[in-house]
Amino acid sequence: MTFLLFAEQMLNGLQFGIMLFLMAAGLTLVFGVMGLINLAHGSLYMIGAFAAAAVAGATGSFTLALIASLAAAAAAGALIELTVIRRLYKRDHLDQVLATFALILILSEGTRWVFGSFPLYLDVPSYLSGPVMLPGGIQYPLYRLYIIGAGLLLAVGLFALIARTRIGIQIRAGEADREMIAALGVDISRLYTLVFALGAALAGLAGALVGAIQSVQVGMGEPVLILAFVVIVIGGIGSIKGALVGALLVGMTDTMGGVLLPRVFALFMDPSAATTVGASLGSMLIYILMAVVLIMRPSGLYGST
């Protein structure tokens, strides 16, 4: 394995991790603050991608498309919170899972109803397309660098929001003791709607950013949702810092494992068997990672209690 290949794969792992963070941040906030398991988080990711594809198709502007994805997902999130999720806070987790699973089905078929069954077109804008030369002779797609940059900026912004603003204090307080902050006069239901919409907006933006290099289609959110759950379990449920570390860990493990394992097996197996075994084990690696983390720290890396 050459240095160039290794460096490129590190960047790929980083970029994948950043994307996972955008998904996991909303999920972990909602779970931490409201104690709600939201399976429909992946649908918000899909809504963001579809909104971006529709706006990019109509206006041709990628920036507008990203704004549309944020707005559409936040609006959808707020609407869902007001109409459905609000009734679930006092219920147990099984009811929440059932109701949000129903939301997945409704949102998926609703999206198909509006946009049709065929994948939509959303492409990287011309000023971000194509590869660039990095120091050391690494050739890397500019758009992926853009994703890394945008994701890191958002992560910094989110940390600032949580640590430095009044809303952030309320969110942290909500995580620690729901009843107490309600007693202190904070409008808890407005805070919940806000947190849910914020998480939805992040998921929607992730959907739009990724949609440009993948396919915008119904059901695109569910595979990512599973990974996002792995991330927040590893990072510790409710912790934004945990979500960031967990996301980077999962991104790196998945990318490097898929590349390195077949090579390791090729040392003592015949090549085609090594690729098959390596690929299978590579896709299991993040779950093994999760199991190991849970054995060492049952509440995740940064989980409370």
Next chain:
Amino acid sequence: MKLTKLAMLATTALLAAGAAMAESKVKVGMITTLSGGGAGLGIDARDGFMLALKLSGSDAVEVVIEDDQRKPEIAVQLADKLIQAENVDVMTGIIWSNLAMAVVPSAVAQDKIYLSLNAGPSALAGKGCHPNYFNVAWQNDNLHEAAGAYAAKAGYSKTFILAPNYPAGTDALTGFKRFYKGAPAGEIYTTLGQTDYAAEIAQIRASGADSVFFFLPGGMGISFMKQYADSGVGLPVVGPAFSFDQGILQAVGAAALGVVNTSQWGKDLDNAANQTFVAAFQQEYGRLPSLYASQGYDTANLLLSAIGKADVSDKNAFRAALKEADFASTRGDFKFGTNNHPIQDIYVREVIQEGDVFTNKIIGVALEDHGDAYAAKCKM
């Protein structure tokens, strides 16, 4: 208690009457994917099938359509319902090989005719072949074999090959290597449903390959092509038609231009049946047909041709009539081999742009009168 019995009796009588009335018609049960990921394929196949029935003007066929949601367990339930409650004569429609493997063997064992309009798993072409099972599309390996033959003819000697890690994926790479000369520069099995191919593309770049072959159906192919075009690797790409069919080309966009892919059908094939089909499909549905639509259309026409020759209640005569394949296929020449799988030409197509629509143009023939590698293992 008495009342319930009476109600049941009445229902049974009504059901029997319904069955008696339907006897003059051939009842077709279609199980296909109409919702969830991959619904575009099922919808195209269904639309092609129904178009052929409509154009024929015949009212000899009654179709019951069910949605399997791409889930094997649901497909099995629907098949039971169609066989036991609806009492269909002929079944068709399944898109995915894993669903076909769950449904077809038991359906044909219950003496139903099954006409496959898409899936062609090797297990049903070789040892598991059955007189009641007809495949009107292709055996799964066929288009990949053609891609291998094309790569060899084009002088590629270091092709990098990749496919998802599931049975149809391993079949694809095996099929490709069957007609390909030389050793692949690299061989990767990706995760099924994977959407990010940055790691694989980096390996292609580092491998020193002279071309790339991939089998990534549906959304996976869209993701791969967009990311590949953006990576600047720039090696020529060869693939089966599944990643470049009409339904997804618009989503891939300019990234697919110039890609060579293999298919048993193309919308520009010059025969009367195809011209009628392409024009009628566009008029009826307002979009260009895909290869799945052509397969649905051919399947319905095959069925109609057999209905014209034999009564469906005489299974032997009906099977013989199907085997003759006496219908005007959109692919031109079409006949069945000994294992009831197609013997047909497989073409090489190139992705082009017509106005603002991306589509395929046939540029040559990869394999002529091509059967499949499993026919010899079929004992019927």
